[in-house]
Amino acid sequence: MSEQKAAGMTRRAIFEQKQRRRATLIAASSTAIVVLALVVLIPMAPGWEKVQKSFFNGAVLAKSFPKLLEAFKINIMIFAWSAPAIAVLGLLIALARDAKSPALFPLRIFGAAFTDVFRGVPVILTVYLIGFGIPGLGLPRPWNSPYIWGSLALILTYSAYVAEIFRSGIDSVHHSQRAAALSLGLSERQAMRDVILPQAVRNVVPSQMNMLIALQKDVSLLSFIGPVEIFRQAGVFKSLLANFTPYVGAAIIFLIVTIPATRYADYLMARQTRERR
Amino acid sequence: MAKLELRHVIKRFGDVTVCDGIDLDVEAGQLVCLIGASGAGKSTLLRCINLLEPIDEGEIFLDGQDIAVPALDPQTVRARIGIVFQNFNLFPHMTALENAMLAPRRVRGLTRAALLPEVEALFDRFGLADRMQNYPDQLSGGQQQRVAIVRALAMRPEVMLFDEITSALDPQLVGEVLDVLLLLKQQGMTMVMATHEMGFARQAANKVCFLKDGKVIEEANPTRLFDHPQHSDTQAFLSRALK
Ligand SMILES: Nc1ncnc2c1ncn2[C@@H]1O[C@H](COP(=O)(O)OP(=O)(O)OP(=O)(O)O)[C@@H](O)[C@H]1O
Ligand SMILES: [Mg+2]
Numbered sequence: 001m002s003e004q005k006a007a008g009m010t011r012r013a014i015f016e017q018k019q020r021r022r023a024t025l026i027a028a029s030s031t032a033i034v035v036l037a038l039v040v041l042i043p044m045a046p047g048w049e050k051v052q053k054s055f056f057n058g059a060v061l062a063k064s065f066p067k068l069l070e071a072f073k074i075n076i077m078i079f080a081w082s083a084p085a086i087a088v089l090g091l092l093i094a095l096a097r098d099a100k101s102p103a104l105f106p107l108r109i110f111g112a113a114f115t116d117v118f119r120g121v122p123v124i125l126t127v128y129l130i131g132f133g134i135p136g137l138g139l140p141r142p143w144n145s146p147y148i149w150g151s152l153a154l155i156l157t158y159s160a161y162v163a164e165i166f167r168s169g170i171d172s173v174h175h176s177q178r179a180a181a182l183s184l185g186l187s188e189r190q191a192m193r194d195v196i197l198p199q200a201v202r203n204v205v206p207s208q209m210n211m212l213i214a215l216q217k218d219v220s221l222l223s224f225i226g227p228v229e230i231f232r233q234a235g236v237f238k239s240l241l242a243n244f245t246p247y248v249g250a251a252i253i254f255l256i257v258t259i260p261a262t263r264y265a266d267y268l269m270a271r272q273t274r275e276r277r
Numbered sequence: 278m279a280k281l282e283l284r285h286v287i288k289r290f291g292d293v294t295v296c297d298g299i300d301l302d303v304e305a306g307q308l309v310c311l312i313g314a315s316g317a318g319k320s321t322l323l324r325c326i327n328l329l330e331p332i333d334e335g336e337i338f339l340d341g342q343d344i345a346v347p348a349l350d351p352q353t354v355r356a357r358i359g360i361v362f363q364n365f366n367l368f369p370h371m372t373a374l375e376n377a378m379l380a381p382r383r384v385r386g387l388t389r390a391a392l393l394p395e396v397e398a399l400f401d402r403f404g405l406a407d408r409m410q411n412y413p414d415q416l417s418g419g420q421q422q423r424v425a426i427v428r429a430l431a432m433r434p435e436v437m438l439f440d441e442i443t444s445a446l447d448p449q450l451v452g453e454v455l456d457v458l459l460l461l462k463q464q465g466m467t468m469v470m471a472t473h474e475m476g477f478a479r480q481a482a483n484k485v486c487f488l489k490d491g492k493v494i495e496e497a498n499p500t501r502l503f504d505h506p507q508h509s510d511t512q513a514f515l516s517r518a519l520k
Contacts, residue, residue, distance in 0.1 A: 070359035120497045134371055149325035154446055176362065176364065176366045177366060177368065179324075179329055179362075179366070180362065180368070181380075182329060182351075182355060182358075182430055183327055183329055183359070183360045183370075183429075184355065184356070184379070184384070184385040184428070184429065185353070185356030185380055185432060186352075186379075186380055186383055186384065187352055190383050194379055194383065195368055195379075198370050199368075199369065199370055202370065214330075
């Protein structure tokens with residue numbers, strides 16, 4: 001007590017430090033109790049040995065992991081070309097839906113129909129319909145590739161969501177910004193491009209990050225129409241080794257990518273909330 | 278012919294008539310102050326002159342040309358008439374310098390390099406030379422408002438409109454912004470200003486107009502309007518405002 005006073009701490013600071021220590025202690029002990037319970041109780045379950053062998057088999061994991069990583073490259077590839085296409089298409093749809101000129105009225109209708117349809121259908125259905133349907137037309141190589149049409153299905157679905165997020169971003173820019181831009185003699189288009197869009201995009205970066213994370217996971221849906229990406233590869237190992245551990249391996253690989261990305265998106269979101277205050 | 282002439286300007290929002298037949302002459306190089314209670318229609322009138330709001334009836338002449346013709350492209354008119362708002366409305370994602378250069382680049386079609394000397398001179402003249410590279414949130418309210426004025430001036434407007442530009446400022450920052458207006462007046466700028474700063478209006482205006490319910494109730498030179506208001510509404514407003 002006296003030593004804290006000597007360090008120049010106020011009464012309030014001392015009190016708050018005590019509170020913090022107490023909180024840390026409680027958090028640490030409750031976590032310890034939960035972990036202990038899991039470690040002790042789960043192995044006591046009657047089926048634990050079986051589950052351990054078929055889901056958490058170290059030898060199988062070691063054997064399948066390199067191949068799984070290899071297959072994950074395909075996920076990354078599909079993600080890498082879909083994401084920019086989604087950003088561009090999503091932005092275009094958002095702008096089309098907000099178009100004011102009467103000549104662009106058909107574009108507005110199209111934009112609205114587009115977002116309604118692709119947000120209304122489960123992703124897997126879109127993947128099936130486009131991924132099997134279009135190559136079914138008997139197109140010549142390489143135009144019958146499931147990579148192309150599967151990616152297109154993802155691009156269409158995700159653009160619909162991303163467009164709505166961009167639109168909420170445009171709405172979030174105060175109308176006085178548009179008035180200020182117009183009052184200087186800028187046209188509506190210039191005001192949108194130079195003043196409103198840059199702020200709108202910045203406002204929705206965290207939400208769009210979350211869309212990217214969801215996309216990264218949904219790339220696996222393409223496994224249903226052909227590409228041997230990580231989920232399909234894990235399935236191959238499962239049949240081969242009669243063991244589920246490869247699925248756990250695939251999950252680990254996903255988490256290595258998505259957890260940091262999720263944390264980063266949350267950080268951006270929190271920072272933005274702070275700035276707004 | 279005055280630089281700016283308003284003839285029987287009527288502006289309605291739904292069934293509310295916010296500007297109710299306003300006539301106003303602003304001679305070149307003059308400063309006209311609009312005073313009146315909150316809701317009198319001062320801001321709306323300024324936004325109408327700048328064509329940010331279309332008027333329902335009447336004419337607005339700039340150098341004898343009617344700029345309120347509905348078919349007219351408002352862009353060319355707005356480039357000739359600058360407006361500064363109460364809340365600055367700077368673009369937060371751009372530096373002060375980029376704020377000032379955006380419109381001249383896009384509308385006057387000049388490059389950054391071609392504009393720089395001219396815009397730098399403006400920042401310099403208004404004591405902002407060392408603030409050009411700052412973003413709006415790094416500036417004080419008074420500095421932000423002066424940047425907003427510089428931004429409007431960079432379009433080389435013939436007329437400037439000011440809408441209560443000191444109302445959002447801390448009292449000690451009001452002076453630096455009003456000084457800018459005095460400087461502009463010296464340089465012969467034609468200006469219309471909505472304000473609650475009665476002291477400034479009395480000192481600097483060529484003409485003061487008292488607005489109530491969208492009408493010009495009384496207009497006169499400042500000495501007459503402040504010292505010998507003719508209309509009972511003006512007297513009532515001033516006795517409250519000058520207390
Ligand atoms: N976009 C709008 N839609 C509907 N009514 C409006 C709109 N803008 C202004 N008004 C109304 O017009 C009237 C005049 O408003 P205005 O802002 O011009 O007054 P003012 O004299 O500038 O007041 P203040 O001193 O508070 O700024 C008010 O009653 C206001 O509610
Ligand atoms: Mg106002």
